[in-house]
Amino acid sequence: AQQIENREQTIGDLVTALGPHLTNKDTKIRIDACTLLSNVIHKLPKDCLNQGELESLVQFLCSRLEDHYTLQPVALSLLLQLSSADNLTGENACSIITSVFKEVHIQTCMQHDRLKIFQILGTLLDIHTKDVITMGRDFLYQYIQVIDGEQDPRNLLTIFQLTKNLIESSFPLFDLVEELFDVSSCYFPIDFNPAAAGKKSTITNLDLVSSLRGVLASTKQFAQYCIPLMLEKLESDVESAKIDSLETLTACLGCYGKQELEKYLSSLWSDVKREINQSSSEQIEKCCLTFLTSLLSNLSSWPVDQKSEKATDLKSFLDDVLEDCVPRLQAQSDDRSKWMAGHVVLACAKSSKKACSQIVTTVLPILLQNAQSKSASTTLAGQSVQQSALDNLVKLTAVCGQFNFENHPVLKKKEEFFTILNELALKSEIEEQLKCIAVAGFASLLKLEILSNVELTEIASLLLKMIKLKPESHLRGEVLSVAGYLSSQHPDVAKSHLIPCVMRRMEEGDDSCFDVLASVCTHFDVLKLVLGFIMERIVNTQVDETSEPLLHACLESLQKMTSSSWVGNTEIEYMALNLVLPLLKRCIEVTLELSVPEQCCANCHIFEDVSKSAAIVIRNVCQKLKPGKSTDLVIQLIASLYNNSKLSSLDIKSDVHFTPFHPKASPLQTRTLCFLPATICALHPNIEIPELAELETKLLNTCLHCTDQPSYVFAAKALSGLVNKYKKPSIPILEKLKSHFDTDPNWSLKSEEEKMMILTLLIWICKALVLSNHPDSLIFIKNLLYWMGDDSVGEVAAAGFDIILRESNEVLSPSSHSTIRLMHKQRFFLLIIPEIVSSFKTSENKTQQTNILTALSHLIGHLPKQVLMQHFTELLPLLTQALHTDNTQLLKSVLSTLFCFIQDTTEAMTAHLENLMKHFLRLSKFKQDIDVRVKAVQCIGVVTLLPPIVILPFKNDIVRHLVSVLDDRKRDVRTEASKARSEWFLVGT
Amino acid sequence: MNETQKDNLNPLVHQRITPRTRIKQPAELDNDVRDPFDRREIFDLIRDINDPEHPLTLEDLRVVSENDIEVDDEKSFIKVSFTPTIPHCSMATLIGLAIRVRLLRSLPPRFKVEVEISPGSHQSEKAVNKQLGDKERVAAALENNHLLNVVNQCLTIKGNSYETTV
Structure with missing residues (x-):
């Protein structure tokens, strides 16, 4: 093959060389020769063979088709390969087709041979469309014969595709339209069950259904046959057939026009009406409604005869629909038919502008009348009528919002609608739900953009009034979101009306409106106004007990504003300058005021809470900041504030020195380090941080020397955030850390406090x-394991595993742009597990063993089951060891793990089962804790899932033992015990 | 069991009244407080017993209900009354036996358990009650392997109850 490709040898030579074999009298040898030829050709690229070669090959192969029937499969696969060759002429294509049709008796072929034939036809049709079309009626006639009676789903799929391509390539169908339709439509509706077919095919029912639908909906010439067929199938009793025919009809609408549909309009409507009214399935209803919508949009695009006096087709059809629906809508009862009528009307309105406008003019007055009905307040039925009318009203107006009217149909009734909503929203005695609908009605009216300014203000004041009534949370949320929408569309109304009202109320001492302010911030102008207002309040408030709720409310609304998804780049930059900086400034000012010794008092803890939530606000903004000028400015200011203790960078005037990194500084000052994780660690990694190395060194210093617990935790968090994000610049600091941990020999002599500081740093650096899957992680983790042997802080080291794997909001979270690699937990597990096992085995220190087991249980809690399964044999001895402890927490987590794994790891289990059962039985009477008892009993119960032959020896013992557990003090334990005992009774029966 | 042999071909399926999950009182979480046995706990034990004839539970058929159970924890006494779906139900004894066996397996031995047909709901009420009340006869019945299998079938909660939880 290589040679032929390189032109060293021609295919002719090969054929000549094979000559004697190809013409041998023994059919078998001829087949072998052909197979060889086919293998050779298979390896050739598509454009390798020239026209002459192809022609002779085609001729040869076509004559082979006449040959013995056993040769046909090979010849066909050769032809299939040739049919996609680039240099094949149209003539040859036609001759292939004719000879295939003529010589091969397709119905008697095997499935894969038939598939090959269809594929040959497909490729030839694709490539040589024009030539095939010239074959005309003969081709089509043969084709219909060939595909007739096909049964294999795989072939059918190809045929449907082929037929669709054939029709779409505008192949003339001559007088064979009906035949072609019949040969495909006889499969409708398809109900194919791959499982029942027993073949491992990947074809689903849906594939077949949709490809057949493609054929049926491919041309309008099928319309006269297709529509009646679908209508007939719609009457069938099978739900899937109904759905299928409705969906096919919907698909057909894509290519049908007036000419095809006109005859059937009335029968279509009456059939669909019947289905909607009688259907028992939600899906049929849905399909009917979709069909109606697309039918109507089709109708709307029909050419309108301008001169004729007669109503348009669309109008008369809609008249029919409305004639049916209007009485039902008017009915003073609330039942299904009314509900469906509402849906039909909505589906029709959805279809087009014209339809929508006609429907609105007819239906709107009826609905309005119903919604106003006097009986509403008195009777229960009246109420529900009102509610459904209102519901439909709101939905209808929402549908209107989709279209752009020149002359809006709702306009005429606007005022009436408005007053109804107005009344409803303010009435105190009506239900919450109804009010919600009314509020939604305002939203849909707003969307139509037909309201005048006066009306807009009215809505605004109405919403405010509703909030004043202190409605339930759901309604309140609804009102707030409408207010937000209002201000996003009409910021001037919000600015001139909504906000001044709220502000006035707040100045009068009503502090319940902060969430209103936060939720109307959906436009930049409004945002500026509100932000300024809130910041002013914060800055002018003293931090003390009386102002605490106010400050928290302010910060909460700021949190809401900053975390809303609406906020864009401009807004964030504005917030960075006008929110982050002033807020930070204020916090630091307060710190300085309070850090004068005599000022430090009871207010400190209040301030701590406040600064925590301020940090959240700041972090929200910083996380969203993009690299840019104003970002750089903000960062520079913050960095110089901390790095150089320059109070002037934030324009703070104070006599007190700001020394946040100094270990001996007032704790209040060092605790302002909590703003570092919120600012510098939350930034996008592309933003450059000035003097990063110096900052890191200072943080490290604080971590190692500052004795105030919150301060060194903040510092450790900040440092870890930096180390994680800025890998390269942090290398020196990591080296320093490494040497610090390695060379500090007398750590055991240090005080507990100092150990805690170092350990905290170590845990966060590990995290x-x-x-980030850092190569150095193992070095630090080994240190952590070593620390677990320490009597005083070993437990903390074990808990560190939890910190490492738990997601934290503050730092090292994805939203703070930290480097978080995929599968890091799994990698960590693989890295650490040999270490854990070996250090557990070598350790002679009881504390260390317990702590290692605790760490392991944390580790297991954070990992997916699949990962653990693979290492279960290694873990099991450790877990069994862990059952010896009295540590409740450890026992609980180990027992839950075992509970999950017992049935999945039968083999590993059986060896340890006896030992484990002993522990379970003992722990089922564990006095100190119910949960341990419950879990132990559950483990006993889940063992029954193991093969009976393994567990039968335990049956009597366990049944006897559980008797005493049945009388446990706690009901939970008893329930589990009786469950487990019943299962054990059934073992082996 | 053949379709034709069923006593009640089309039993009324009732709504379940007692909620599936029990809301825990704070005291139940406290390890030091003793939870007394109560009606609900006993009902939870027997509600899922399968009917011998239908793929339904005793709760669905309202053969047992929470109100037909008497519990005295201190005197270690429990009485369960059950109502067969029809007065001539031939399965009444079997149902009673299934309830008895379930309670035998799930309650501490200190309890004296009475299982009875609720008054006036069955033709041969007395005979059945006598059978169910006779310890020897119950024990003898459970020696019979075939009968034990039928009872076990009633007590099997659709496969192993741990499969769904794992």
Whole structure:
């Protein structure tokens, strides 16, 4: 083959060389020769063979088709390969087709041979469309014969595709339209069950259904046959057939026009009406409504005869529909037919502008009348009538919002509608739900953009009044979102009306409106106004007990504003300058005021809470900041504030020195480090941080020397955030850390406090490195394991595993742009598990063993089951060891793990089962804790899932033992015990 | 069991009244407080017993209900009354036996358990009650392997109850 490709040898030579074999009298040898030829050709690229070669090959193969029937499969696969060759002429294509039709008796072929033939036809049709079309009626006639009676789903799929392509390539159908339709439509409706077919095919029912639908909906010439067929199938009793025919009809509408549909309009409507009214399935209703919508949009595009006096087709059809629906809508009862009528009307309105306008003019007055009905307040039925009318009203107006009217149909009734909503919203005695609908009605009216300014203000004041009534949370949320929408569309109304009202109320001492302010911030102008107002309040408020709720409310609304998804780049930059900086400034000012010794008092803890939520607000903004000028400015100011203790960078005037990194500074000052994780660690990694190395060194210093617990935790968090994100610049600091941990020999002599500081740093650094799959992680983790042997802080080290794997909001979270690699937990597990096992085995220190087991249980809690399964044999001995402890927490987590794994790891289990059962039985009487008892009993119960032959020896013992557990003090334990005992009774029966 | 042999071909399926999950009182979480046995706990034990004839539970058919159970934790006494779906139900004894066996397996041995047909709901009420009340006869019945299998079938909660939880 290589040679032929390189032109060293021609295909002719090969054929000549094979000559004797190809013409041998023994059919078998001829087949072998052909197979060889086919293998050779298969390896050739598509454009390798020239026209002459192809022609002779085609001729040869076509004559082979006449040959013995056993040769046909090979010849066909050769032809299939040739049919996609680039240099094949149209003539040859035609001759292939004719000879295939003529010589091969297709119905008697095997499935894959038939598939090959269809594929040959498909490729030839694709490539040589024009030539095939010249074959005309003969081709089509043969084709219909060939595909007739096909049964294999795989072939059918190809045929449907082929037929669709054939029709779409505008192949003339001559007088064979009906035949072609019949040969495809006889499969409708398809109900194919791959499982029942017993073949491992990947074809689903849906594939077949949709490809057949493609054929049926491919041309309008089928309309006269297709529509009656679908209508007939619609009457069938099978739900899937109904759905299928409705969906096919919907698909057909894509290519049908007036000419095809006109005859059937009335029968279509009456059939669909019947289905809607009688149907028992939601899906049929849905299909009917979709069909109606697309039918009507089709109708709307029909050419309108301008001169004729007669109503348009669309109008008369809609008249029919409305004639049916209007009485039902008017009915003073609330039942299904009314509900469906509402849906039909909505589906029709959805279809087009014209339809919508006609429907609105007819239906709107009826609905309005119903919604106003006097009986509403008195009777229960009246209420529901009102509610459904209102519901439909709101939905209808929402549908109107989709179209752009020159002369809006709702306009005439606007005022009436408006007053109804107005009344409803303010009435105190009506239900919450109705009010919600009314509020939604305002929203849909707003969307139509037909309201005048006066009306807009009215809505605004109405919403405010509703909020004043202190409605339930659901309604309140609804009102707030409408207010937000209002201000996003009409910021001037919000500015001139909504906000001044709220502000006035707040100045009068009503502090319940902060969430209103936050939720109307949906436009930049409004945002500026509100932000300024809130910031002013914060800055002018003293931090003390009386102002605490106010400050929290302010910060909460700021949180809401900053975390809303609406906020864009401009807004964020504005917030960075006008929110982050002033807020930070204020916090630091307060710190300085309070850090004068005599000022430090009871207010400190209040301030701590406040600064925590301020940090959240700041972090929200910083996370969204994009690299840019104003971002750089903000960062520079913050960095110089901390790095150089320059109070002037935030324009703070104070006599007190700001020394946040100094270990001996007032704790209040060092605690302002909590703003570092919120600002510098939350930034996009592309933003450059000035003097990063210096900052890191200072943080490290604080971590190692500052004795105030919150301060060094903040510092450790900040440092870990930096180390994680800025890998390269942080290398020196990591080296420093490494040497610090390695060379500090007398750590055991240090006080507990100092150990805690170092350990906190170690845990956070580990987390930073593990998240980014850093190569150095193992070094630090080994240190952590070593610390677990320490009597005083070993437990903390074990808990560190939890910190490492748990997601934290503050730092090292995805929203703070930290480097978090995929599967880092799994990698961490694989990295650490040999270490854990070996250090557990070598350790002679009881505390360390317990702590390692605790760490392991944390580790297991954070990992998916699949990962653990693979290492279960290694873990099992450790877990069994862990059952010896009295540590409730550890026992609980180990028992839950075992509970999950017992049935999945039968083999590993059986060896340890006896030992484990002993532990379970003992722990089922564990006095100190119910949960341990419950879990132990559950484990006993889940063992019954193991093969009976393994567990039968335990049956009597366990049944006897559980008797005493049945009388446990706690009901939970008893319930589990009786469950487990019943299952054990059934073992082996 | 053949379709034709069923006593009640088309039993009324009732709504379940007692909620599936029990809301825990704070005291139940406290390890030091003793939870007394109560009606609900006993009902939870027997509600899922399968009917011998239909693929329904005793709760669905309202053969047992929470109100037909008497519990005295201190005196260790429990009485369960059950109502067969029809007065001539031939399965009444079997149902009673299934309830008895379930309670035998799930309650501490200190309890004296009475299982009875609620008054006036069955033709041969007395005979059945006598059978169910006779310890020896119950024990003898459970020696019979075939009968034990039928009872076990009633007590099997659709496969192993742990499969769904894992």
